[in-house]
Amino acid sequence: MLWLKKPVLWTSSRDAGQWNSTKMTLEDWTLIRSKWHDWYQADWDYAQTTVYLFCATLGVVALLRWGSQLAHGRSGAAQKPGLLDRVAGLAGYITTRQFRVAALNWNSPPVATIGAITGLLVFVLALIFTAKPYYWPKHTMGHSPPLGTRAGWVSIAIMPFMIAFGTKVNFIGLLTRTSHERLQVFHRWTATIMYVTSLIHTFPYIVNNIAWKDMQLQYKTTPWYWTGIAALIPQTWLIACSWGYFRNPQYELFKKLHYIAAAIFMAALFIHCNFRLTSWHYIWATLALYGTSWLVRLVRGLATPATATVRSLPDRTLAVRLAVPARFRWAPGQHILVRFMISPLHFGSTHPFTIANVHVQGKKNEVELIMRVRDGITRALAAREGRSISAWVDGPYGHSGLARELRRFDRVLFLAGGSGTTFTAPLFLDLVAHKADRPADAKAEFVITVRESGALGWLERELQPFEESEAGDAAVRTHVTREKVEDVDIEKEPVSIGSLHHGRPNIPELVKEFCSTPGRVAIIACGPEEFAYDVRTAVAAEQLGVARGSSAMSEVYLHAENYSW
Template identity: 50%
Template sequence: MTPEQIALIGERWHDWYTADWDYGLTTVEFFCAGIGTMMLLYLVSLWRHRASARRARSTFRAAGILDRFTAAFRYVTSMQLRYKPLGYYSPPMGSVVGVAGIFTFVMAFALAVRPYYWPNYQMGHSPPLATRSGWISIAIMPFMIAFATKVNYVGIITGASHERLQVFHRWSALLMYITSLLHTFPFIVTNIDMGDMVHMYKTTPWYWSGIAALIPQTWLVLMSWGIIRSRYYEIFKKLHFCASGIFMVALFIHCNFRLTSWDYFWATLAIYSTAWLIQVSRTLYNSSFGLPYTLEQLSDPDMVKVTITVPARFRWSPGQHVLLRFLTLSHLSAFSTHPFTIANAAASASESGHTDSSTVTRAVEIVFRVRGGITRTLQEAALRRTGGGRVLLDGPYGGLPVSLRGYDRVYLLAGGSGASSPTLPLLQDLARGFGAGGGRCAHVEFVVAFRHPGTRRWLEPAIAEAAARAAAAGVHFSAHVHVTRTAENADLESIESFSSDVKEVEVGSGSSDKTAVRTDADRPDLPRLVREACASRLGGRVAFAVCGPEAFMYDVRNAVAECQLDIADGYSRCEEIFLHTEAYDW
């Protein structure tokens, strides 16, 4: 080697013996910095919400500097893109920006330093590109797993539910795969050039173990694309765990205790195992060896209701979901869990006529649209009137980071079965807070669109209860029901009858001027609804909670983003606009 080459292999970013510190730890610091930033933003948002919620109901003020900055940030993060010819909807721009930032860092970090190959093989048999990309790859691994767990440590400190972090799990897995390829091919090129490829494969554990890890990793990445994952989710989930186990074992052998490589495995094991133990322990604590449930076919032929009797110790908040494992439904159903949003708000001890909350027997209601798989099996059991058995309940998960009771005006927008996930329990929770010192909310609008007129029947009790409570408390409440497909006039007559029934409740309370229920056989104009709500002279703090199909969510997200820009520019009467969205799946 020349004196320059000798000096080069001892420099930082080139020294093989400190590559784990230079590249591995720097990658860890990058991910920790990003997560820490989101944690700080979450804490600031909680502080702002609590400070605003403590003000008197009639106290409105213009948006301040922090409000305008928040609105500008939400404008960027809440927007969504779509490509109509393929029916493609991107994740919210916040996720897109986050993924783009991770991708830019990883690729720049791997490719910015030169040279990629040693000009003299006496400088080392590990090409610089292969060395640095290997450490970047192994450093991504703990975070890839951390983004995937149901009991999610990243979500706990950033206020994001586990399903919202799945996009980072999938993209960090893809980046780990790309850096694994950048680690693999330089070795192949170098060893072929040196003429010892076959000899190295036969005499060292690193080559065969590397291939043994790369094959299942390739499977994991290819099979995780949405078009495959969504269509064959049940088999995908089982094979995903099998392939992950093979990959981790092969990669563990491949690293062979080089420098600090196994430290990343201990970190990954700690994250996954503790999250899994908490999840299993909580499930057994809440469910013992199974909770009783019943099934009911609703008036909408495509919707089924599951009612689970839960102990008093199980508590949940509106908008949360659970994972259900049906033990007695079929032989296969006991081997997998399925996510369902809870369709009712928990009743308090006072509302149940008890003074001690520990004596309250609660019921968790799940309402879902039948799509196939486990939902089809549940419907068949309900139609046979043999529905019932025992189920393990894991959760609750997700929900809103703040209470909607702290906002001046709340708009609950739902499409299809989204009426039960999570807008209906949010409506119930808001109604129970009317006039009870439970919040400052003085204006609630509930807008729901569905295809089958029979869907409205299981909405009747919640809307009637909200109308009665709002009228008694002097809160403005309106419900707008849109039936997007009506086949017979009898259906329209039943819808009009439903509206009349609710209005009778309002009139009987003596405050019918503050409540209204409308029913139309059309689709809601969501962008117009959002713009009018945000341009209202009422001003104040406004919240939107939305659940529905992708097109439904797209219209609301982008309309709210436009209104956020008005606050940032100082032209809006609103002090703050909060948006919470729930997708059908993740």
């Protein structure tokens, strides 16, 4: 509280008494008291307008998502796509289609995400730059340049939504029926836009102070100047290091430093705002959103203790079994956040893993996790094979109704690359087990791609119920990419998971063939980034055919997961 104005208030006064109207012309006075120019109403004009945009957009998205759920309650094959099917096909296309920038080895977000982010950027830039002047022509009209004032209010209004997009217990996700990991892209991009508006907020003050030759005086006598720089430095680090090129190689370190930098940023911003008008309202809202999410996760984790055991699998893979309380339930395709009590380095954070097995009523309640050994927590777990490890489980997270939704489709194609089988296998097994709830003549196919056949050992056990059922409406095929099929030692490593093939599957051909006859099709995919990109590109082409009315399909639904968020 040392650098805050006294007395500290919840909201500062809107009294314009600091202005001396006798030293201004009538035109000057009218301008500074008009809408979009009045400093004492800038939070209403710019921050609230930004909030209205977010709320209106999220409201529309929520209505579309819930409306889509109701519209898709029907099942059965349609010979030709109707009007609603074509609209849904177009919506599917723009939420699926990505573009690849080969020179940067980068895949863009889907078209819908690009459109949403671009729309937000255009809106906030128009809101900031439309009104003129950008600087007051006279000293008597105010010390805060209008351009900097507008950008500052837009920045702080973005902040609660930026944080809300990034929380695990996600209120935006609850509203829009979207799992938290799918909102991470909006967390990162709104943070980037907030950084851009923060720079637009900063530089006009620097320009003003240089022009008026009082830069040093302001930084020595007013705390909101140096605290602005103190906030901008960690904000710059947060934005720069959040890009995958910097984040992925040392994710464990990044995560810890991310929280430290965010805390410094919030502390500096708190002093910088100095309860100007309603500025602190947005900070309290941000802390309330994050604090509630953190508290819910903490309580839920402490209420779900677990004991983990680790065993090694071929191809640098681990199987971790978590004995969890009997009350813990999960749906196929969901994931959990696990806090392993190994060392101070690791029990200070949680780690996301997809649940690889199906919950079976009446059996021992165990969660199975399959993971590749890399650095960080997976390497630490590998070093403790055969030993019991205490853990805390937070979750489950993810689309709890996905397995149920898949039962309405005429055909479902599951595509898994590597450990992407941990997501797709439980969904496939659930679909096969609920044949009675599916349309007549419904079919399912599970295509698995792995580097070595030995990696299929755990999956063979999980798919045993399917093998024993001899389901004629479902098929499994496995592609092994690193060894020839004839070299697989069946005696040493028995593999009975459908038909075996050598080399990578032709994803476009698979999708095209699956979508060649009338009906409603769902495609569920999980794998590396390039794998997911190939699937998205192939599915988007079929969805565009539905939108044009030229496809035999009446619906092509895609749910694609990547390894990382």
